[in-house]
Amino acid sequence: MAEKLTGEERARELQPLLEAGWRLVEGRDAIAKNYSFANFVEAFGWMTRVALWAEKLNHHPEWSNVYRTVEVTLSTHDAGGLTMLDVRLARKMDELAGL
């Protein structure tokens, strides 16, 4: 089972994500990001690629989609907060969005 990030890991792993547009969620140990695409096909196409990876990692995002935008929140429920699974999925999401 994934374990919560240590203080050292947080500094090392989260900082690059925060610089890439991720933000810490208030009131819970989670990160969030808003993605914007050219249109619905691009937005849902990206979600589909992410979904296949999420299933493969057995780690799933909380996300909402309105037309060409997708808002994502990541946290590891079993661990009660951020783990390396969230870091990996966040990086993969950015990679799949071409960021």
Add this chain to the structure above:
Amino acid sequence: MAEKLTGEERARELQPLLEAGWRLVEGRDAIAKNYSFANFVEAFGWMTRVALWAEKLNHHPEWSNVYRTVEVTLSTHDAGGLTMLDVRLARKMDELAGL
């Protein structure tokens, strides 16, 4: 362009949806429903089928997904409220969920 449902249409078209688990959203002219599936693959598989129909109808849902649940809100932005596009997409969503 789709026009807002008339009083008569609302009575005729919305009632069956409300009986099928849709609800009126407070504070805006929209309907919403929570779907629950066996797992993420089933939930996202359904979203994918809905997405293809949404693009075909050129009418898109607001929706959020957390693992095996999907919460949907439908309204027609251009019309400022519920239209037959929402009724059609709502029916299609239920049909694709096997309801």
